[in-house]
Amino acid sequence: MxxxxxxxxxxxxxxxxxxxxxxxxxxxxxxxxxxxAEVDDLGYGAIWLGSSPPVExxxxxxxxxxxxxxxxxxxSIWQHDAATVDAQRAxxxxxxxxxxxxxxxxSHGEAIPAYAHPYAAMQRYLDELTAPAGDVVLAAxxxxxxxxxxxxxxxxxxxxxxxxxVAEARQIxxxxxxxxxxxxxxxxxxxxxxxxxxxxxxxxxxxxxNYTTSFVRxxxxxxxxxxxxxxxxxDALFALGDADAIAARVQAFHDAGADHVAIQAIVAxxxxxxxxxxxxxxxx
Numbered sequence: 001m002x003x004x005x006x007x008x009x010x011x012x013x014x015x016x017x018x019x020x021x022x023x024x025x026x027x028x029x030x031x032x033x034x035x036x037a038e039v040d041d042l043g044y045g046a047i048w049l050g051s052s053p054p055v056e057x058x059x060x061x062x063x064x065x066x067x068x069x070x071x072x073x074x075x076s077i078w079q080h081d082a083a084t085v086d087a088q089r090a091x092x093x094x095x096x097x098x099x100x101x102x103x104x105x106x107s108h109g110e111a112i113p114a115y116a117h118p119y120a121a122m123q124r125y126l127d128e129l130t131a132p133a134g135d136v137v138l139a140a141x142x143x144x145x146x147x148x149x150x151x152x153x154x155x156x157x158x159x160x161x162x163x164x165x166v167a168e169a170r171q172i173x174x175x176x177x178x179x180x181x182x183x184x185x186x187x188x189x190x191x192x193x194x195x196x197x198x199x200x201x202x203x204x205x206x207x208x209x210n211y212t213t214s215f216v217r218x219x220x221x222x223x224x225x226x227x228x229x230x231x232x233x234x235d236a237l238f239a240l241g242d243a244d245a246i247a248a249r250v251q252a253f254h255d256a257g258a259d260h261v262a263i264q265a266i267v268a269x270x271x272x273x274x275x276x277x278x279x280x281x282x283x284x
Contacts, residue, residue: 013264055075146172155180182264
């Protein structure tokens with residue numbers, strides 16, 4: 001099966017499973033496994049593991065689910081060397097044939113002391129990697145990394161992008177590679193409150209040059225980056241509102257060229273992202 005076929009049209013992007021695996025807490029890990037099983041039961045095509053997971057973090061999620069694809073969104077090339085990634089991926093493939101997709105990325109310069117020449121570093125990493133290109137997608141925002149996703153991988157997994165950027169990515173990739181963007185959603189019909197919830201997530205990314213560069217490329221300015229993001233930026237990057245409004249944005253991503261949309265539920269403190277997954281499982 002191709003990456004497009006394996007992912008389906010709609011998936012879940014969350015740090016829940018990575019953080020549970022790192023916690024060492026057996027109860028938390030069991031709750032995460034139960035959440036994965038529910039995502040599978042709801043009919044989503046894929047789970048994307050957030051928070052720069054090691055490949056081995058996919059193991060418990062694959063064990064807990066009989067059907068869906070599990071992808072890393074993304075594994076940082078600075079934190080996990082190619083030989084280790086190859087070995088871990090091979091073990092997962094042996095246990096769960098055809099169900100793991102390796103998402104790789106260069107992460108953020110602000111978080112990685114060794115960060116330098118990210119495009120060349122990704123090229124070198126792919127040279128060292130023995131995983132089949134059809135089992136790899138790259139986190140890609142700019143034209144050069146999208147081109148590398150087209151030429152050296154199965155496709156691209158862009159994060160925090162607009163409908164217009166999805167269309168531009170498809171134009172660069174061409175028709176064959178898979179395009180699987182993340183889409184952050186806030187299921188809240190109060191526009192002001194929904195935007196504030198979104199700003200709580202976006203603030204940290206507005207301190208990262210790769211994202212602000214991407215936003216500038218999309219027509220936004222420094223004024224849009226103040227105080228957690230302007231309404232204009234928030235409304236472009238996030239799907240806000242009721243289930244129908246979010247389903248419409250998912251469809252807009254598909255219409256712009258996305259094959260698969262990985263929804264990330266952004267919730268207020270004390271709310272449960274799983275409630276959002278339950279209400280949106282038919283959004284594709």
